[in-house]
Amino acid sequence: MELLSANQYISSYIIQSQEEEIKRIALELHEGVGQNLYSLYTGLQLIETGTEQPQLKSYIQEMGRLMERTIQEIRLLSVELHPxxxxxxxxxxxxxxxxxxxxxxxxxxxxxxxxxxxxxxxxxxxxxxxxxxxxxxxxxxxxxxxxxxxxxxxxxxxxxxxxxxxxxxxxxxxxxxxxxxxxxxxxxxxxxxxxxxxxxxxxxxxxxxxxxxxxxxxxxxxxxxxxxxxxxxx
Incomplete structure (x- = not known):
């Protein structure tokens, strides 16, 4: 058994601080950015149901698919950062x-x-x-x-x-x-x-x-x- 050196204490403190920040970022991604994007996504769906123009409807659908993929990527990133x-x-x-x-x-x-x-x-x-x-x-x-x-x-x-x-x-x-x-x-x-x-x-x-x-x-x-x-x- 050996006592941790001063450098190891510093390394331990840095890692602990990093993990706390990672946890905070992961939570913000999931509950902040992710939820905001989901609200925008549901808004796009509502707009889609209210338009009759085929070209505009197609564009809104494409934007919805892009936003859906982005939401999924943010969720995956959040889990990877801190499950x-x-x-x-x-x-x-x-x-x-x-x-x-x-x-x-x-x-x-x-x-x-x-x-x-x-x-x-x-x-x-x-x-x-x-x-x-x-x-x-x-x-x-x-x-x-x-x-x-x-x-x-x-x-x-x-x-x-x-x-x-x-x-x-x-x-x-x-x-x-x-x-x-x-x-x-x-x-x-x-x-x-x-x-x-x-x-x-x-x-x-x-x-x-x-x-x-x-x-x-x-x-x-x-x-x-x-x-x-x-x-x-x-």
Whole structure:
């Protein structure tokens, strides 16, 4: 066990502040901009019923379809930024809900399995784990060239382990581009600050596996301390 350094405290504070702002923006998109657009959409429908000019009617219908797509995109963006189910229902339902959105967006099937009894996780740590799962899925869509991802949750009394496997092309760490390296480093940093760990392994032609671990009780749950996994690779 090692105490968090001053830099890690700062990183933790920055991430927490960012998440609060993201949550606020997501709520505003859904309940502010989204609701306003929906009101305009219903107004367009009312105008459409009151006009007899075919050309104008066709134009209003096209505008209505465009607005409908925009409303849907805003809703999806809001859920991606901060899924309401994460706070209301917990980590597992939130990941499953996001997986459905992910599949409809990228066409990649996400299989999820859960072993053991799901446990309650403090909000900040819940968000950290969800963001790492989200980043892992995003990386699979960007780089893996795969049609299938599997997520396994293993719930135990003292900890949670999540294994994410993409069955894609795999990669060589030494040849990673900067963007990908930054994403991997961010995942590991998030889990470190949450008191857990993140181990990433990959083989060319066999895909990439991400193992997330998070203690669920005892002293390891104190965010002033973290477990350092000396064997964690890229």
């Amino acid at each position: 309401p189910s994460l706070s209301a229902l917990g980590l597992l339902p939130a990941v499953k809900s996001y997986a459905k959105l992910y599949t409809s967006t990228f066409g990649i099937v996400v299989e999820s399995e859960s072993t053991g009894e799901e446990q309650s996780i403090p909000e900040q740590r819940n968000i950290a784990v969800f963001r790492v799962c989200q980043e892992a899925l995003a990386n699979a869509a960007k780089y893996a060239d795969t049609s299938r991802v599997k997520i396994n949750f293993f719930w135990e009394e003292k900890g949670l382990k999540i294994v994410i496997k993409d069955f894609g092309r795999g990669f060589n760490y030494e040849e990673c581009n900067h963007g990908r390296l930054s994403g991997l480093a961010a995942m590991k940093e998030r889990m470190l600050l949450a008191g857990g760990g993140c181990v990433i392994s990959s083989k060319i032609g066999e895909g990439t596996t991400i193992e997330i671990s998070l203690p669920l009780n005892g002293d390891s749950g104190d965010q002033r301390r973290v477990c350092i996994d000396k064997n964690s690779a890229c």
